[in-house]
Amino acid sequence: xxxxxxxxxxxxxxxxxxxxxxxxxxxxxxxxxxxxxxxxxxxxxxxxxxxxxxxxxxxxxxxxxxxxxxxxxxxxxxxxxxxxxxxxxxxxxxxxxxxxxxxxxxxxxxxxxxxxxxxxxxxxxxxxxxxxxxxxxxxxxxxxxxxxxxxxxxxxxxxxxxxxxxxxxxxxxxxxxxxxxxxxxxxxxxxxxxxx
Amino acid sequence: xxxxxxxxxxxxxxxxxxxxxxxxxxxxxxxxxxxxxxxxxxxxxxxxxxxxxxxxxxxxxxxxxxxxxxxxxxxxxxxxxxxxxxxxxxxxxxxxxxxxxxxxxxxxxxxxxxxxxxxxxxxxxxxxxxxxxxxxxxxxxxxxxxxxxxxxxxxxxxxxxxxxxxxxxxxxxxxxxxxxxxxxxxxxxxxxxxxxxxxxxxxxxxxxxxxxxxxxxxxxxxxxxxxxxxxxxxxxxxxxxxxxxxxxxxxxxxxxxxxxxxxxxxxxxxxxxxxxxxxxxxxxxxxxxxxxxxxxxxxxxxxxxxxxxxxxxxxxxxxxxxxxxxxxxxxxxxxxxxxxxxxxxxxxxxxxxxxxxxxxxxxxxxxxxxxxxxxxxxxxxxxxxxxxxxxxxxxxxxxxxxxxxxxxxxxxxxxxxxxxxxxxxxxxxxxxxxxxxxxxxxxxxxxxxxxxxxxxxxxxxxxxxxxxxxxxxxxxxxxxxxxxxxxxxxxxxxxxxxxxxxxxxxxxxxxxxxxxxxxxxxxxxxxxxxxxxxxxxxxxxxxxxxxxxxxxxxxxxxxxxxxxxxxxxxxxxxxxxxxxxxxxxxxxxxxxxxxxxxxxxxxxxxxxxxxxxxxxxxxxxxxxxxxxxxxxxxxxxxx
Numbered sequence: 001x002x003x004x005x006x007x008x009x010x011x012x013x014x015x016x017x018x019x020x021x022x023x024x025x026x027x028x029x030x031x032x033x034x035x036x037x038x039x040x041x042x043x044x045x046x047x048x049x050x051x052x053x054x055x056x057x058x059x060x061x062x063x064x065x066x067x068x069x070x071x072x073x074x075x076x077x078x079x080x081x082x083x084x085x086x087x088x089x090x091x092x093x094x095x096x097x098x099x100x101x102x103x104x105x106x107x108x109x110x111x112x113x114x115x116x117x118x119x120x121x122x123x124x125x126x127x128x129x130x131x132x133x134x135x136x137x138x139x140x141x142x143x144x145x146x147x148x149x150x151x152x153x154x155x156x157x158x159x160x161x162x163x164x165x166x167x168x169x170x171x172x173x174x175x176x177x178x179x180x181x182x183x184x185x186x187x188x189x190x191x192x193x194x195x196x
Numbered sequence: 197x198x199x200x201x202x203x204x205x206x207x208x209x210x211x212x213x214x215x216x217x218x219x220x221x222x223x224x225x226x227x228x229x230x231x232x233x234x235x236x237x238x239x240x241x242x243x244x245x246x247x248x249x250x251x252x253x254x255x256x257x258x259x260x261x262x263x264x265x266x267x268x269x270x271x272x273x274x275x276x277x278x279x280x281x282x283x284x285x286x287x288x289x290x291x292x293x294x295x296x297x298x299x300x301x302x303x304x305x306x307x308x309x310x311x312x313x314x315x316x317x318x319x320x321x322x323x324x325x326x327x328x329x330x331x332x333x334x335x336x337x338x339x340x341x342x343x344x345x346x347x348x349x350x351x352x353x354x355x356x357x358x359x360x361x362x363x364x365x366x367x368x369x370x371x372x373x374x375x376x377x378x379x380x381x382x383x384x385x386x387x388x389x390x391x392x393x394x395x396x397x398x399x400x401x402x403x404x405x406x407x408x409x410x411x412x413x414x415x416x417x418x419x420x421x422x423x424x425x426x427x428x429x430x431x432x433x434x435x436x437x438x439x440x441x442x443x444x445x446x447x448x449x450x451x452x453x454x455x456x457x458x459x460x461x462x463x464x465x466x467x468x469x470x471x472x473x474x475x476x477x478x479x480x481x482x483x484x485x486x487x488x489x490x491x492x493x494x495x496x497x498x499x500x501x502x503x504x505x506x507x508x509x510x511x512x513x514x515x516x517x518x519x520x521x522x523x524x525x526x527x528x529x530x531x532x533x534x535x536x537x538x539x540x541x542x543x544x545x546x547x548x549x550x551x552x553x554x555x556x557x558x559x560x561x562x563x564x565x566x567x568x569x570x571x572x573x574x575x576x577x578x579x580x581x582x583x584x585x586x587x588x589x590x591x592x593x594x595x596x597x598x599x600x601x602x603x604x605x606x607x608x609x610x611x612x613x614x615x616x617x618x619x620x621x622x623x624x625x626x627x628x629x630x631x632x633x634x635x636x637x638x639x640x641x642x643x644x645x646x647x648x649x650x651x652x653x654x655x656x657x658x659x660x661x662x663x664x665x666x667x668x669x670x671x672x673x674x675x676x677x678x679x680x681x682x683x684x685x686x687x688x689x690x691x692x693x694x695x696x697x698x699x700x701x702x703x704x705x706x707x708x709x710x711x712x713x714x715x716x717x718x719x720x721x722x723x724x725x726x727x728x729x730x731x732x733x734x735x736x737x738x739x740x741x742x743x744x745x746x747x748x749x750x751x752x753x754x755x756x757x758x759x760x761x762x763x764x765x766x767x768x769x770x771x772x773x774x775x776x777x778x779x780x781x782x783x784x785x786x787x788x789x790x791x792x793x794x795x796x797x798x799x800x801x802x803x804x805x806x807x808x809x810x811x812x813x814x815x816x817x818x819x820x821x822x823x824x825x826x827x828x829x830x831x832x833x834x835x
Contacts, residue, residue, distance in 0.1 A: 023526065024522070027518065031511070031519070034491075037493035037571075038491055091352055093346060093350055093354055
């Protein structure tokens with residue numbers, strides 16, 4: 001092993017260059033592919049296929065009101081004008097992130113803003129609203145999360161726009177930001193109002 | 197204000213990593229001793245700082261400080277104490293911190309045990325490890341800060357993903373990371389060698405045990421993950437070719453190739469360039485795996501939440517590290533050849549081993565990225581799934597298994613092909629006999645059963661034949677040989693397990709009312725109903741299934757469906773009676789009303805052998821690493 005190693009003859013130089021080119025091409029190809037993947041992963045519709053509910057009637061439901069469980073609200077009670085429904089829970093940290101954004105939006109009184117309290121303890125939910133403020137005109141409570149299945153709700157927060165005919169027009173999974181409000185929800189709302 | 201302290205120690209760790217990365221490397225280049233000497237203290241300092249950071253985050257979980265966003269998202273007042281510790285690495289930020297910490301521990305180990313290596317080598321190796329650490333610590337601080345506050349603090353946290361609330365998953369990630377990240381050592385040595393422009397067989401000998409230990413940990417980590425999927429997901433499967441599983445399996449395959457090629461390079465001086473390339477590839481694949489899991493590029497049940505800014509950062513890092521290493525390799529790879537060898541020699545066999553393992557890895561990579569390729573080429577959303585992987589894997593691994601017994605019995609450089617053939621012929625015959633017997637005894641799936649029995653017997657007998665020759669000729673067995681023997685026996689055990697459970701698995705799914713009995717392959721399963729029990733943070737529908745064989749009662753199993761209080765997620769816990777020659781496996785499906793439940797029953801012969809085989813491979817790797825020969829350290833190199 002101590003003898004000086006033989007130098008590769010000229011002939012196999014070509015093979016080495018060839019191997020280097022292959023390695024390089026493979027690497028560049030892989031990087032482009034992954035970069036494409038990263039770009040795509042930012043698209044909201046990539047992970048979850050677009051909600052099958054979009055363009056379809058909102059599911060029928062009949063749920064108690066959080067503040068007064070004796071009163072029940074069904075989809076028929078909400079028909080006639082568009083409404084935005086925001087799914088939240090006191091157990092959901094992300095909901096606290098979007099709360100100021102949603103409060104600002106609710107104060108504009110642009111549209112009826114309904115809260116959908118998902119899988120929560122009533123007392124905890126009420127305390128949460130007391131602590132952070134209640135932007136909703138009405139909160140319906142889905143304690144066992146059964147009605148949420150019909151809506152295709154994965155968790156909280158999620159936000160839906162339903163038009164006056166009861167058709168789901170828009171949906172967002174995750175915290176709503178100012179950009180999403182301005183670029184997605186408001187235009188969708190304008191469109192829904194125009195169509196009616 | 198402890199979390200802020202953790203923040204500060206993390207920032208300090210970043211600065212120390214920068215020192216560890218830059219000064220020793222420059223120092224080694226310019227021959228400045230004082231700069232090189234900084235490598236070790238920097239490595240120790242970084243480890244201490246990261247340990248402190250980790251302790252602070254753990255403390256936040258133990259005392260449930262929900263003002264830390266990461267804690268609020270991954271913990272809950274009901275979470276049992278044991279899982280508060282493991283919740284630290286339950287999600288992206290914390291597990292990345294664990295990643296960096298494990299890297300620091302490996303770095304410290306290298307700093308401690310490299311006393312006899314030449315100073316410039318140590319400086320370069322620790323410098324390269326510092327560069328990797330620098331990148332990841334920056335990633336952690338800039339995109340995934342675990343100490344971000346959430347003020348005012350919520351009253352209740354969101355809870356740790358219930359899938360992770362399991363004893364097996366407490367140690368699975370640390371083991372996996374020990375393996376994954378451990379490949380940084382051979383990688384750093386390869387880069388140091390390329391920078392130095394001189395591959396020395398003696399350093400290579402020094403890195404071999406490191407590769408073995410890392411690979412052993414990775415083996416255990418993967419096996420734990422597979423075992424967990426088996427009893428927790430309730431499907432009775434043990435491997436799903438999921439992108440995240442593949443992400444850990446690719447470095448494993450290349451790592452196995454690296455173990456073997458390192459042995460050739462160390463002993464014969466051959467394949468030096470190839471060994472360096474494999475060392476780069478093994479760690480690059482670890483990085484790629486980390487990227488795939490955390491960027492949201494690939495969708496998988498295990499993947500962490502997607503965040504494009506993270507994806508961009510880690511992709512850039514990946515590009516720099518892998519691209520830089522490959523460029524360095526192309527420019528500086530040793531253009532030397534070791535001792536020549538003929539077509540019939542151990543070198544050739546190990547070359548075949550490497551080609552097959554590398555191809556298998558390429559095939560897994562292609563399959564994993566295929567959905568992305570299809571998406572990029574606008575061919576729609578598709579997934580290749582188990583049929584593709586299963587078939588190709590069999591095609592590539594079958595010849596490898598056939599070749600295993602030949603390797604140790606064939607001499608280096610030149611061997612008359614007839615010699616090992618003659619030695620192994622009777623054992624091949626015996627293995628064939630076992631296969632034929634299995635074919636006729638199998639109640640179902642005779643071909644796969646026969647293949648499993650033959651393959652397992654062939655590898656086991658051939659390996660024992662080597663052991664016997666060895667002991668008879670000089671009665672001495674080095675740890676290196678013992679380790680190799682155990683690992684190869686592990687392959688035999690694994691082959692039997694994987695193929696027999698595939699061939700002999702029986703399963704039925706049936707609606708059962710309390711009192712009803714399901715009979716299957718000689719077992720009777722009496723369903724005795726479901727009652728509700730309260731766990732620490734879940735409510736469980738706990739089934740009672742009495743298993744009888746003939747008139748004898750075997751066991752009372754309790755499959756469960758747990759609904760976690762925090763998010764209402766439902767988890768299944770299979771009821772299993774483990775056995776060396778087969779498991780009885782019962783899982784609860786859905787309630788069907790009137791006390792009736794869908795009940796899924798499996799009989800899984802030899803399923804334990806899969807993990808037993810993996811364990812043997814890992815033990816073999818550890819024993820090999822313990823060989824004293826690797827520690828008889830090289831005298832200082834003369835330039």
